[in-house]
Amino acid sequence: MSPSPAATEGAGLVVALPAEAHCVGARGMRAGDCQRWQHGWIAVAGIGPHNAMRAAERLLACGVSQLASWGVAGALDAKLAPGDVLIPDRVLHALDDPGFATDSGLRACLDSALARYLVVRRGTLWSAARPVTTQAGKQSLAARSGAIAVDMEAAAVAAVAARARLPFVALKAICDPATRELPASIVHALDVSDGGVSWRMVAAILTGGPLAWRAARALAHDFACARRSLTTAAALAA
DSSP states (O other), X not given: OOSOTTTOTTEEEEESSHHHHHHTTOOSOOTTOEEEETXXXXXXXXXXXXHHHHHHHHHHHTXXXXXXXXXXXXXXXXXXXXXXXXXXXXXXXOTTSOOEEOOHHHHHHHHHHHTTTSOEEOSEEEEOSSOOOSHHHHHHHHHHHOOSEEESSHHHXXXXXXXXXXXEEEEEEEEEOTTOOOOHHHHHHEETTTTEEOHHHHHHHHHSHHHHHHHHHHHHHHXXXXXXXXXXHHHHHO
């Protein structure tokens, strides 16, 4: 087994969004799609743990030999900036659960490939069932869990890998600093059940006034930083 999740023919990559799939060279995919790509198989899950679990199970059916959660995350540690890359040692999803350790060999290979060109961090990733959108909420979660970043999919993918006894690794580019507050109108329009950004979010931005407009611009800028890091990471890990 090759130590790199992007260099193994049987590697299975779970991403939440089509834009994240585009960063690794898989274009034209939608939420729910699963297809061959140059390094194995990739599935676009949509947002949230249930969608991620189903995507990981589809990859198992394709015969993959390892699973990876690849995409963006929000910072819980103020030292993390948009575009920084987290290769977590452990993924947590509940305070009373030990969570999932990531594969040390896969981590080491990714770290070696990326560290000269990207800001690479190590630490704990928290996987939440719902978006964590306020500064106070992020500070509280960081204090209670010890995690330095938060996503919504990695723990679900890790659970599928653990049940199948497959190696698991995660790579997350930071797209949301710990100090950011998202307007409630945008949060409520995020369609987690459908796995993506719905027309309701577009309407929320257009009708939300200056606060929503500024938040949307900042999010777009930082998401672009994260996507550039994901694209660079994919090229380096190939």
